[in-house]
Amino acid sequence: MNSCRFNTVVEFMSAWNGSAREFILETSRAISASSVFKCRNTFREGVRPSGGPDAVHPMQKRVQETMGAVQKSYQEINEKIRKGQAVVVTAEEMVGILRKKGPARAAREVDVVTTGTFAPMCSSGVFLNFGHTQPPIKAGKVWLNDVPVFAGLAAVDIYLGVTEPSLDDPLNKVRPGTFEYGGGHVVQDLVAGKTVVLRAEGYGTDCYPNRSVEMTMTLDDFNYAVLCNPRNGYQNYNCAVNLSEKTIYTYMGTLKPRMGNANYSTSGQLSPLLNDPYYRTMGLGTRIFLGGAQGYVVWHGSQHNPGVARLPNGIPRAPAGTLMVLGDLKQMSPRWLVGVSILGYGCSLSVGLGIPIPVLDEELAVQAGVSDEDIVTQVKDYSFTRAEPLCEVTYAQLKSGTITVEGREIPTVPLSSYVRAKEIAELLKEWILKGEFLLGEPQHMLPTASRRNKAVEETANEVPLA
Amino acid sequence: MHARTLVLRFPAEIVDKPIITHLVKDYNLTFNILKAQIYPRKEGMLVLELRGNRRDFQKGIKYLRDAGVQIEPVAQGIRRDDERCYQCGACTAVCPTGALHIRRPEMAVLFESERCSACELCVKTCPVRAMIVTFDKALAM
Numbered sequence: 001m002n003s004c005r006f007n008t009v010v011e012f013m014s015a016w017n018g019s020a021r022e023f024i025l026e027t028s029r030a031i032s033a034s035s036v037f038k039c040r041n042t043f044r045e046g047v048r049p050s051g052g053p054d055a056v057h058p059m060q061k062r063v064q065e066t067m068g069a070v071q072k073s074y075q076e077i078n079e080k081i082r083k084g085q086a087v088v089v090t091a092e093e094m095v096g097i098l099r100k101k102g103p104a105r106a107a108r109e110v111d112v113v114t115t116g117t118f119a120p121m122c123s124s125g126v127f128l129n130f131g132h133t134q135p136p137i138k139a140g141k142v143w144l145n146d147v148p149v150f151a152g153l154a155a156v157d158i159y160l161g162v163t164e165p166s167l168d169d170p171l172n173k174v175r176p177g178t179f180e181y182g183g184g185h186v187v188q189d190l191v192a193g194k195t196v197v198l199r200a201e202g203y204g205t206d207c208y209p210n211r212s213v214e215m216t217m218t219l220d221d222f223n224y225a226v227l228c229n230p231r232n233g234y235q236n237y238n239c240a241v242n243l244s245e246k247t248i249y250t251y252m253g254t255l256k257p258r259m260g261n262a263n264y265s266t267s268g269q270l271s272p273l274l275n276d277p278y279y280r281t282m283g284l285g286t287r288i289f290l291g292g293a294q295g296y297v298v299w300h301g302s303q304h305n306p307g308v309a310r311l312p313n314g315i316p317r318a319p320a321g322t323l324m325v326l327g328d329l330k331q332m333s334p335r336w337l338v339g340v341s342i343l344g345y346g347c348s349l350s351v352g353l354g355i356p357i358p359v360l361d362e363e364l365a366v367q368a369g370v371s372d373e374d375i376v377t378q379v380k381d382y383s384f385t386r387a388e389p390l391c392e393v394t395y396a397q398l399k400s401g402t403i404t405v406e407g408r409e410i411p412t413v414p415l416s417s418y419v420r421a422k423e424i425a426e427l428l429k430e431w432i433l434k435g436e437f438l439l440g441e442p443q444h445m446l447p448t449a450s451r452r453n454k455a456v457e458e459t460a461n462e463v464p465l466a
Numbered sequence: 467m468h469a470r471t472l473v474l475r476f477p478a479e480i481v482d483k484p485i486i487t488h489l490v491k492d493y494n495l496t497f498n499i500l501k502a503q504i505y506p507r508k509e510g511m512l513v514l515e516l517r518g519n520r521r522d523f524q525k526g527i528k529y530l531r532d533a534g535v536q537i538e539p540v541a542q543g544i545r546r547d548d549e550r551c552y553q554c555g556a557c558t559a560v561c562p563t564g565a566l567h568i569r570r571p572e573m574a575v576l577f578e579s580e581r582c583s584a585c586e587l588c589v590k591t592c593p594v595r596a597m598i599v600t601f602d603k604a605l606a607m
Contacts, residue, residue: 118552120593178590253556254591261559338552340593350552350593401570414555418573 070107070361074441077111077358081435086111088432090425091270091357091368098369107365112432112439115272116289116354116424119265119416120340122251123231123302124349125161126187126329129224130198130217132156138208139200143167144186151200155208162187162339162349175344176249182347185339187227190219191291192334225329227291227337231301233353235273235321236377239264239393239403241410244383249344253415255382262379262403263413267421268372268395272355273321275368277314278449279306281357283442288325289354289428292336294437295327297355299446306449314367314451315375317392321446325353336424350417354424356432358439372396379405469517471500471583473543475536476510485533486512493526494518500583513540513584541579544599551575551596560587 080086087110089097094113098106130139132155142151142158146167150159162184171177189196195216204211219225240263242248242255249255253263268274276282286297301322308320336352357368373396378389393403399418402409431437476485481504489495495518503511516523530537553575557566565581566588568574577597588597 119554176590180595254559256559263556263559338594341595342593343590348593350554399570399573401568411558413559414568414573417552417554419553419575 070104070359070365072111072358072360074358074360074439078438080111081432081438084433084435086432088112088114088356088429090422090429091115091275091370092422092425094275094365094369095269095371098365103362103366106369107359107362110359110365112429113275113357113359113368114354114425114428114432115267115270115275115357116352116421116426116428117233117267117271117416118336118352118420118424119267119350120251120342120348121229121232121351121353122163122348124187124227124229124351125159125183126190127224127226127228128158128160128222130156130158130200130215131221131223133210133213133215135210136208137200137202137210137213138205139213140202142198142200144198145181145189145196146199147181147183147186149183156200160186163346165347172344177344177346179341179343179345179347182339182341184347184349185341187329187337187349188334188339190225191329191332191337193218193220219330226326227295227329227332228298228324228326229301229351230324231303231322232325232351233272233301233323233355234266234319235271235277236316236375237265237319238380238389239377239398239412240382241379241390241405242383243381243385246383248383249342250382251342251345251348252382253413254343259405259408259410261413262398262405262410263415264377264395264398265415266377266395267416267418268375268399269370270418270421270425272353272357273323274315274375275370276355276357276364277310277316277367277370278451279321279446280364280448281360281442282323282355283445285440285443286355287437287440288327288356289352289424289431290325290327290332291329291352292333293327293331295325296440297323297442297446298326299324301325304447306447308449310449311374311376313370313374315370317376318378320449323353323446352420352424354428356428356437356439372399379403467517468520468523469515470523471513471515471540471580473538473540473584474510474512474514474530475538476512477534477536478508480534481508481510483533485530485535486514489526489529493529494522495526500585515583539580540582540584544579544582544584544597546577547596547598550594551592552594554593557588557592557597560591562587 089110091113138155139151142149147164160183164183165179166181195218198217199214201212202208240252240255241259242257245257247256282297284298288295288297301324304322306321308316308318310316338350340348340350359365373394375395376392379391379393380389390405397403398412402411495516498515501513555568555575558568562585563581563583565578567576569576586599589599
């Protein structure tokens, strides 16, 4: 819904056909988007309106009185963080706070909700510059610890992708391959301060006569090292089972035959994008926890698909939004960037990612208080036996240890570390409470979905609005 | 009833003797062989779960020791590197005995070495190679 279409509250009300509760949320959103709120923001930034320091626009005052609408700005919350007065809770703690206090009080009392996730994220990698050699080389082929890296950039710029196996890896020649060492392991070795061997070859030019170099380097020796992951933090993901008669080895882990196990990989109620399902606080410039340091959201990730079917609470029922994130590798830690070998599938990197969600209003308080009971995903067959999903389950069911699929009890297996996800949310909370981490106000938002798409209306009676 | 999973090592000189047969017949014990291997230099290694009443069990162990068998609990040869393990839970998909399991609702991944049968399925399933098996490596060369 585009709130700007309505010139007056009356016009807006008469056009409304949703529930009273949704009306309150929509109204507060409409007001925050209107010029009234912008005027208030200007006041905060130092331009005083004619009514003196306490002046509030009459319409906004009325909304505050009648509906108790909470509106906070990034500047307001950052000011509290600087003064050490911000109230920061983890997304897990927010579940209980929301239940106990309700949306209005939760929104008034909590300023920031921290999230976290720690799991293999294959679309990750590092831009490196290894410095000009003497004589200089225009590197065309480069290996780090025998892992090929992309060198089709300027002379000594390279991109190290985390799923690249090492040159002599037997791959899946004998299934399942074990993929002992690859790009993700090189990333972890670099952040752990270990030495890596860089080998480069070039075809030689008048300006870059050198044709080959080999050197031993540590992360400090690189001029430039930026973790730049084109797709992290998938908003929801499938739960995988195997309907075939043979064990299969997938990026969703080992799947035993005849639905021997059901594997899933998100941190559920702690997962960043599940706590802000319409990406209202995420975009270019959102400051985040990345690999143990401060990083940023820079764009939407590859395969970002906000238009999937959603529950009335906004939670996508299938994989939806993704993030492209970036940060200085030299600040990061091997505890939060861990090289992994996925049996029969390949190498990857487990990435620690955490995003603070500013509670700007009641709607965000409700969304950031989402619990595992209110998040669903599809159970899908990974053996190419059946294309359509088998059923839909909640994360509360997945985390209980078993799910029931077609009348059978299947043990569930997490691939995403909830323990580490929680540790990230706690760390981020600590950073913010100490005033070391300020919120980054996004300068360009991610593409999002219409709030009331068809799928929501179809299921609107099944699940009440959170 | 007393039960333990043990790693038995048979020096080359006794590897062809019917030691387990005597253990079962003379000491009233039952067993479940989980793994058996003879190495190039003829040493034998057996992982087995041994059950019986406590007195018989102790006598049986004494018999094995007297016969020249070296005994160690299986836990001594299998361990988890807790620095590496980031507690995802992928290993619980393949662990047949529940030695690797999840404590809920915290979702902490636990390893109870007493329940481990030394099948080693977790070793390659663990994405960070946190499970370390050493008991059959010493003799493998």
